[in-house]
Amino acid sequence: MRIRIFDSKEECFEAAASVWVNYAIAHPTSIIGCCTGTTTGPIHQLVVEKYKKSPFDTSNLRTVNVDQFVTPNPCPKKLTMYHSMRPLYEGLGLDEEHGMLPSCTPEDPDAECEKYERKIQMLGGIGLQELGIGSDAHIGFCLPGTPFGKGMHVTRVSDKIVEDIRTAPQHGVDPSYGPFYGMTMGLKTVMHARFTFPITVGASKAQATYNAILGPVTEDVPASILQMHPNCLWYMDREAAEGIIGRVNPDGTIIK
Ligand code: GLP
Numbered sequence: 030m031r032i033r034i035f036d037s038k039e040e041c042f043e044a045a046a047s048v049w050v051n052y053a054i055a056h057p058t059s060i061i062g063c064c065t066g067t068t069t070g071p072i073h074q075l076v077v078e079k080y081k082k083s084p085f086d087t088s089n090l091r092t093v094n095v096d097q098f099v100t101p102n103p104c105p106k107k108l109t110m111y112h113s114m115r116p117l118y119e120g121l122g123l124d125e126e127h128g129m130l131p132s133c134t135p136e137d138p139d140a141e142c143e144k145y146e147r148k149i150q151m152l153g154g155i156g157l158q159e160l161g162i163g164s165d166a167h168i169g170f171c172l173p174g175t176p177f178g179k180g181m182h183v184t185r186v187s188d189k190i191v192e193d194i195r196t197a198p199q200h201g202v203d204p205s206y207g208p209f210y211g212m213t214m215g216l217k218t219v220m221h222a223r224f225t226f227p228i229t230v231g232a233s234k235a236q237a238t239y240n241a242i243l244g245p246v247t248e249d250v251p252a253s254i255l256q257m258h259p260n261c262l263w264y265m266d267r268e269a270a271e272g273i274i275g276r277v278n279p280d281g282t283i284i285k
Contacts, residue, residue, distance in 0.1 A: 030242065030261040031281035034270040038230040041266045045159070045228050046075035048262070050085070052157040052224070058089040060129075060149060062158035062214075064169070065094070065113035068228050069161050077120030087121045093149055095160070095169035096213040097131045098194075099138045099183065104206045109133035112199035131212050142181040142212050149218075158222035162229050166237040166252040170213035173249045179215030186211045216254045225261045227252060229269040238265055239272030242283060 035041035049072065053061065063069065080087070098108035111130055118128035129148070135141035149155060165173055170184050186194075186209045194200045194209055219225060229238045241252035242263065255261045262281075267274070276284045 030256055030258070030263060030283060032242070032263050032265070032270075032273065032277045032283060033281055034274065034277065035264065035266050038266045038268075041228065041230055041264050042071050042075055045072045045226070045264050046079060048226060048264075049076050049157070049159065050079045053087065053090055054085045056156050057086045058153075059156035060091045060093055060152055060154065062155045062160075062219075062222055063092045063094050063114065063117070064159055064161040065096075065110050066161040068230060069159055070113060072159070072228065073114075073117040073120075077116060080121055087123060087127075090121070090123070091127045091129055091152060092117070092123060093129050093145070093155065094131075095158075095219070096211050098133050098186075099210040099212060100134045101206050101209060102134075104202060106200065106202055107133050108194060108200055108202060108209070135212075138183045138210065138212055142183060145212070146181040146214075146218060155218075155222035157224045157226055158219055160219070160225060160227040160252075160255075162227050162234060162237055162241065162252050164233045164237050166241045166250045168214075168216065168219060168251045170211040171216055171251045173251060175216065175248060175251055177216045177220075177248055177254055180217050181212060181214050183210055183212055185209070216251060220254060220258055223260060225255055225258045226264070227255060227261070228264045230266040232268045232271065234265075234269040235271040238263075238269045242273060243276065243285070 097110050100108045131141050131145045194202050240250045246253045
């Protein structure tokens with residue numbers, strides 16, 4: 030694992046967007062794994078800005094997502110990550126075949142997970158996997174305790190996500206329509222990506238960042254599995270790096 034610490038969250042996002050764009054330019058037929066959230070949203074915006082300034086070939090580029098909702102039946106609205114991903118899809122001109130999301134209204138969510146994972150494999154696997162990390166070090170919908178060996182699977186979403194489902198303008202769905210489930214890449218899926226690229230900013234991510242990087246590799250800290258990934262680059266700002274500062278060599282490797 031290599032670490033880079035930036036003075037501010039803005040610098041971190043800017044540099045992360047450059048990693049994304051440079052990967053897309055160098056690997057124009059690859060699959061880039063994406064996340065939704067307050068970390069990756071602004072990064073996607075910067076990716077689109079960079080693309081607009083200096084367009085590159087996106088006609089064979091694909092994206093996949095770490096997670097997607099399963100819309101309960103009945104539910105007044107579709108619960109989908111599409112809303113969060115749309116700026117990137119539209120900005121880069123990715124149609125449904127290229128901006129690939131699992132269906133948010135699958136007849137059989139387990140089968141949809143299998144289909145999505147198979148499709149990723151058939152298309153050559155994930156090249157770069159960007160990762161937002163939760164403040165409890167979760168990845169996608171894989172909360173602490175999720176077995177490392179799981180591939181894409183269906184799981185109950187956290188209380189925090191239920192709150193987002195209630196309050197986020199794009200959702201606004203009453204919790205009484207729950208319980209809510211999501212489909213998520215498993216940590217095994219994430220570990221199969223050729224490059225993993227977690228990004229953490231802000232003091233609320235400091236503990237998770239510390240635990241994942243310097244703590245033991247344990248299912249209680251889902252992102253700690255990344256210590257075992259052969260090509261993991263972790264970008265963070267100084268606030269998220271609070272427990273890491275002083276433990277990073279000049280080449281970005283960690284001093285254990
Ligand atoms: C949510 C999403 C993840 C995301 C994570 C971090 O749980 N399901 O895909 O990576 O939270 O989000 P944020 O960057 O907003 O902290």
